Amino acid sequence: MPEPLLELDGITRAFPGVLANDDISFRVGEGEIHALLGENGAGKSTLVKIIYGVLRPDAGAMTLRGKPFAPHRPSEARAEGIGMIFQHFSLFEALTVAENIALGMAPELAKGDLRGRIVEVSTRYGLRLDPDLMVGDLSVGQRQRVEIVRCLLQDPQLIIMDEPTSVLTPQEVEVLFETLRRLAGEGCSILYISHKLEEIRVLCEHATILRGGRVVATCTPGEETARSLAEMMLGESLSPPATDRRTPGEVRLRLDGLSMASDTQFGTDLDDIGLEVRSGEIVGIAGVAGNGQTLLMSALIGEIRAERREAIQLDGRPVGHLPPHGRRKAGICFVPEERxxxxxxxxxxxxxxxxxxxxxxxxxxxxxxxxxxxxxxxxxxxxxxxxxxxxxxxxxxxxxxxxxxxxxxxxxxxxxxPSVLVASQPTWGVDAGAAAFIQEALIQLAKDGTAVLVISQDLDELFAISDRIAVIANGRLSTADPVEELTIEQIGLRMGGQVRGRPDTLGAAEPAHA
Amino acid sequence: MLRLEPRREPSRAMQVLTPVFAVVLTILAGLVLFAILGKDPFRAIWLIFFEPLTQTYALAELTVKATPLILIGAGLAMGFRAGVWNIGAEGQFVAGALAGGSVALALHETAGLWIMPLMCIAGMLGGMAWAAIPAFLRTRFNANEILTSLMLVYVAILLLSALVHGPLRDPEGLNFPESRLFSESMILPILIEGTRAHVGFILALLAIAVAWLFMERHLLGFQIKVQGQAPLAARFAGYSEKRIVWMCLLTSGALAGLAGTTEAAGPVGQLVPALPIGYGFTAIIVAFLGRLHPFGILLGGLLMALTYIGGEAAQIAMSLPSATTRVFQGMLLFFLLAMDVLVGSRVRWIPRTVHG
Known part of the structure; x- marks a missing residue:
C-alpha cells in the first residue's frame, strides 16, 4: 500500500434523528484512486463535507500527511491541497469560463496569466476548454471540466469527486476516467464517490463501502463483481427484477410534434417531440440531466400548456390545452421528480x-x-x-x-x-428496498393495462423495467426502440446528441441546433 | 457557537401554545421595563392586562377596538397563508370607509333599514377596488404587492383628507375638515345600552366563522394553503397562482373595507381625516398572533384591543409615555416570532474546535 496521504480515524457525525457517520476510519494512499461506495443516505456526502471543511465531526480525527487535519472551512482544506468537485456545480452561467475560474480561486492564485494557465492545464489533461466561452453555452460535461480545471489550477494533492458521472454520457465518462488515471499517475490522490458499481470496478484501486453511516467493508473493486459489490453496499442478496414481457395494446398516450420554449433563461427547449405509449407497456426516456426532461414533465403534467392541443393526445383525444386536473380527469396521473x-x-x-x-x-x-x-x-x-x-x-x-x-x-x-402514468425519476434517492418495490409496482401497473412512461437518468433502471427506450438530448427525442435491440453504447451515443441517425456535433463548444 | 437545526416535525401543541408563551414573556419584559422606568411594575401590568377585564364598559370598548382588528386580520391571514403580502390594509380600510361613508352622506336625508347593508356592501367594494390595484400590478407586471399596497395606504389617506376638505365637507360644519355626522339609519345599532359596543362585532364573529369554513373545509382555502407552502405543488395540482392572488387581495380588501365602514358608521359616526389610526397595520400582528388561524385571530384581536385600552388607561393613571401601547405590541410580535423559531428549530451548542 502506498504512503497514506489522508487518514480518517473514528469520524462520527450526528444529525437530528440520524447518525450520518458512525466511527468511520479508512486511509487514502498517495496517488491512489479510492472509492467511497454506498447507497443514497449511506453517509458519503456528510463524510466528504467533513474532509472538505464544510461540516465538522462530532468525534474522531483526521491526519493529512501524518499531521493532524481539522479544517474549519473549505478555504482551509483548499490551502492544504484538497480540491472538491461537487455534484452540483457552482458556476455563473452569464460569466465566461475564465471569469468563473478566477472567482472560485484564492485571489493570489488568480493573478497573472490565468487564461494561459487554463489553456495549458486543460490541454495537458485532455480537457479541451475555451476560456472565453460563456458557461451558459456549455454542455453539462464541459461545465464539469471547468470545475475540474479550476480545481487542478490550485495544485491539489487530493481531489474529492462527488458522483461526477451522473451528468455525463458514457463517452464523456471515458474521457473523465482517462484524466483521473493520468492525475493519479502523477501522484495526486482521488477520493471517488459513487453508487455506480461498474465505474468503481474499472477505475478504483481500493473501495470503502458505507452502509447506514458505517464502514461495512473494504475491498479491491477489480477483484469483485458488480453483483458482489452491490450486495456489500445493500447488505442483502439481490434478485433481478422480473422481466417477462407484456403484450402492448392500443395507443394510450401520443405526443405529436410537441415543441415548447423553456421558461428559464438557460433551460432547454423541447423540439418536435413525438412518442407513442401503448396500453400495457413501459416506455423509458433516458438522457443526461438538463436536456429537456424537466420541461417535458411540465408539459405532460400541464403546468405549462402546449401551443397546439393535438400535441398531447390521450386515447386519441387532444389534451394539450387542459390544465393538470383536467388531464387527470381524462386519465393521466403523474409522479414528478421532486418529492x-x-x-x-x-x-x-x-x-x-x-x-x-x-x-x-x-x-x-x-x-x-x-x-x-x-x-x-x-x-x-x-x-x-x-x-x-x-x-x-x-x-x-x-x-x-x-x-x-x-x-x-x-x-x-x-x-x-390511471390509463396513463408518467413518472420522472421514480426511484431517485430512495433506498434499495423502496426502489425495488416501486419498480415492481410500475411493472404490475403496466400488466394491468396502464400505459407507463418513465423518465429517468438511471440507465440500469430503464433497462430493467422498460419495454422500449427513447433518448432525450438537447430537447429532442429519439425513436423509442425495444430494449432487446439496444445497447448501452447506442444509448450513450444518442445521449451525446446523435438523434435518429442525425449526428450533432459531439461535445462541441457551440450548442447544436438543427 | 450556537446553531439552529430544523426539527423534522414541529410539535403541534407547541405551535398552539406559543402565543400564550409570547404573552407571558411580554408581561415579564414589561415588568422589567416599568421597574427600570421607576414605576410600580405590578400595578402597570395589572392596569394594562387585567383591569379592563373587570369592567363592563371596558369590555364593551374591547369589542369596539377588536372589531376592525378581527375583520382585517381574518382577511390578511388568508393572503399571508398564500404568500400574498397585503401590507396595505390600512389603505383599503380608508377606501372602504370612504365608499361606505359616501353612500351615507349621499342618502343623509333618507331613512330605512336597507341603508346600512348598502353601506357595508359599498365599503367592501371600496376596499376591494383599492386592493385590486396591487392585485393587477402583481399578476400583470409581477410588481411586489408589499410595496404597492403599502404605498397605496398613503394615497388613500391623502385622498380621504382631500375629500373631507372638499366635496365631502359638512356644509354646516364651520369649514372644519369633517363630513356631516351620519344620521340615525347610517349608524350601526348599539349592542349594549350605555356603551359603544355595536353590531360590527357580530359581523366580525360572522367573518371568523366563514373564514374558518373557507380555510379549513373549502377547496379554495386548501388551494391558498398549498400555494403558500409549496408553489410548485400548487402548479402540479393545477391551481392558478393568479387566481389565488386576486382572490386573496380582493377578500382581504373587502374585509378591510368593511372594517373601515363599521368604524366610520360605528364609534366615529362621520368621516374625519384622523379615521385611520393604524388598525390596518396592527391587524398584521393580530394575524400572526392568531397563527393565521381564524379562531386564533379572534383571540389575537381581543388581546391586541386589550393592550390598546389597558395601555391608554395605564398612561392616564400612571402618567406613562404614550408609546407604551406600541412598545407592548412590538414586544408581543417579537416574542411570538422568536418562539416560532424555537418551535421550528432546536438550538445546539457546537464547540468551536474539534480536538484530535
Whole structure:
C-alpha cells in the first residue's frame, strides 16, 4: 500500500434523528484512486463535507500527511491541497469560463496569466476548454471540466469527486476516467464517490463501502463483481427484477410534434417531440440531466400548456390545452421528480396531500367542499397497500423518509387507476428496498393495462423495467426502440446528441441546433 | 457557537401554545421595563392586562377596538397563508370607509333599514377596488404587492383628507375638515345600552366563522394553503397562482373595507381625516398572533384591543409615555416570532474546535 496521504480515524457525525457517520476510519494512499461506495443516505456526502471543511465531526480525527487535519472551512482544506468537485456545480452561467475560474480561486492564485494557465492545464489533461466561452453555452460535461480545471489550477494533492458521472454520457465518462488515471499517475490522490458499481470496478484501486453511516467493508473493486459489490453496499442478496414481457395494446398516450420554449433563461427547449405509449407497456426516456426532461414533465403534467392541443393526445383525444386536473380527469396521473415541494406539500398531512392530485378521480370533494374523512381513508389505503412506514395519515409529509414518501406519492397516483402514468425519476434517492418495490409496482401497473412512461437518468433502471427506450438530448427525442435491440453504447451515443441517425456535433463548444 | 437545526416535525401543541408563551414573556419584559422606568411594575401590568377585564364598559370598548382588528386580520391571514403580502390594509380600510361613508352622506336625508347593508356592501367594494390595484400590478407586471399596497395606504389617506376638505365637507360644519355626522339609519345599532359596543362585532364573529369554513373545509382555502407552502405543488395540482392572488387581495380588501365602514358608521359616526389610526397595520400582528388561524385571530384581536385600552388607561393613571401601547405590541410580535423559531428549530451548542 502506498504512503497514506489522508487518514480518517473514528469520524462520527450526528444529525437530528440520524447518525450520518458512525466511527468511520479508512486511509487514502498517495496517488491512489479510492472509492467511497454506498447507497443514497449511506453517509458519503456528510463524510466528504467533513474532509472538505464544510461540516465538522462530532468525534474522531483526521491526519493529512501524518499531521493532524481539522479544517474549519473549505478555504482551509483548499490551502492544504484538497480540491472538491461537487455534484452540483457552482458556476455563473452569464460569466465566461475564465471569469468563473478566477472567482472560485484564492485571489493570489488568480493573478497573472490565468487564461494561459487554463489553456495549458486543460490541454495537458485532455480537457479541451475555451476560456472565453460563456458557461451558459456549455454542455453539462464541459461545465464539469471547468470545475475540474479550476480545481487542478490550485495544485491539489487530493481531489474529492462527488458522483461526477451522473451528468455525463458514457463517452464523456471515458474521457473523465482517462484524466483521473493520468492525475493519479502523477501522484495526486482521488477520493471517488459513487453508487455506480461498474465505474468503481474499472477505475478504483481500493473501495470503502458505507452502509447506514458505517464502514461495512473494504475491498479491491477489480477483484469483485458488480453483483458482489452491490450486495456489500445493500447488505442483502439481490434478485433481478422480473422481466417477462407484456403484450402492448392500443395507443394510450401520443405526443405529436410537441415543441415548447423553456421558461428559464438557460433551460432547454423541447423540439418536435413525438412518442407513442401503448396500453400495457413501459416506455423509458433516458438522457443526461438538463436536456429537456424537466420541461417535458411540465408539459405532460400541464403546468405549462402546449401551443397546439393535438400535441398531447390521450386515447386519441387532444389534451394539450387542459390544465393538470383536467388531464387527470381524462386519465393521466403523474409522479414528478421532486418529492418534497412538488409532488407533496412538506408541512401538510398525508390526508391533505392526497387531495392535491387525487381529488378529481377519487371524489375527495363535493361542491368544492373537501371530504376530509374520505381523503383520510384514501391516504390510509395508500399507506396500507404500499407499505408506507408512518405514524399515521395525519402526520406531515416531511416526517416521512425519502423512500417512504416516494412510495406514498407513487401509490397515490397508481391507486387512482390511471390509463396513463408518467413518472420522472421514480426511484431517485430512495433506498434499495423502496426502489425495488416501486419498480415492481410500475411493472404490475403496466400488466394491468396502464400505459407507463418513465423518465429517468438511471440507465440500469430503464433497462430493467422498460419495454422500449427513447433518448432525450438537447430537447429532442429519439425513436423509442425495444430494449432487446439496444445497447448501452447506442444509448450513450444518442445521449451525446446523435438523434435518429442525425449526428450533432459531439461535445462541441457551440450548442447544436438543427 | 450556537446553531439552529430544523426539527423534522414541529410539535403541534407547541405551535398552539406559543402565543400564550409570547404573552407571558411580554408581561415579564414589561415588568422589567416599568421597574427600570421607576414605576410600580405590578400595578402597570395589572392596569394594562387585567383591569379592563373587570369592567363592563371596558369590555364593551374591547369589542369596539377588536372589531376592525378581527375583520382585517381574518382577511390578511388568508393572503399571508398564500404568500400574498397585503401590507396595505390600512389603505383599503380608508377606501372602504370612504365608499361606505359616501353612500351615507349621499342618502343623509333618507331613512330605512336597507341603508346600512348598502353601506357595508359599498365599503367592501371600496376596499376591494383599492386592493385590486396591487392585485393587477402583481399578476400583470409581477410588481411586489408589499410595496404597492403599502404605498397605496398613503394615497388613500391623502385622498380621504382631500375629500373631507372638499366635496365631502359638512356644509354646516364651520369649514372644519369633517363630513356631516351620519344620521340615525347610517349608524350601526348599539349592542349594549350605555356603551359603544355595536353590531360590527357580530359581523366580525360572522367573518371568523366563514373564514374558518373557507380555510379549513373549502377547496379554495386548501388551494391558498398549498400555494403558500409549496408553489410548485400548487402548479402540479393545477391551481392558478393568479387566481389565488386576486382572490386573496380582493377578500382581504373587502374585509378591510368593511372594517373601515363599521368604524366610520360605528364609534366615529362621520368621516374625519384622523379615521385611520393604524388598525390596518396592527391587524398584521393580530394575524400572526392568531397563527393565521381564524379562531386564533379572534383571540389575537381581543388581546391586541386589550393592550390598546389597558395601555391608554395605564398612561392616564400612571402618567406613562404614550408609546407604551406600541412598545407592548412590538414586544408581543417579537416574542411570538422568536418562539416560532424555537418551535421550528432546536438550538445546539457546537464547540468551536474539534480536538484530535
Amino acid at each position: 418534497l415541494g412538488h409532488a407533496a406539500v412538506p408541512d401538510m398531512s398525508l390526508t391533505e396531500n392526497v387531495i392535491l392530485s387525487a381529488r378529481m378521480r377519487k371524489n375527495l370533494s363535493r361542491n368544492s367542499f373537501l371530504n376530509l374523512p374520505r381523503a383520510a381513508r384514501y391516504a390510509g389505503d395508500v399507506v396500507a397497500r404500499f407499505g408506507v412506514k408512518t405514524a399515521g395519515v395525519d402526520h406531515a409529509a416531511r416526517s416521512l423518509s425519502g423512500g417512504n414518501l416516494q412510495k406514498f406519492v407513487v401509490g397515490r397516483e397508481i391507486m387512482q387507476e
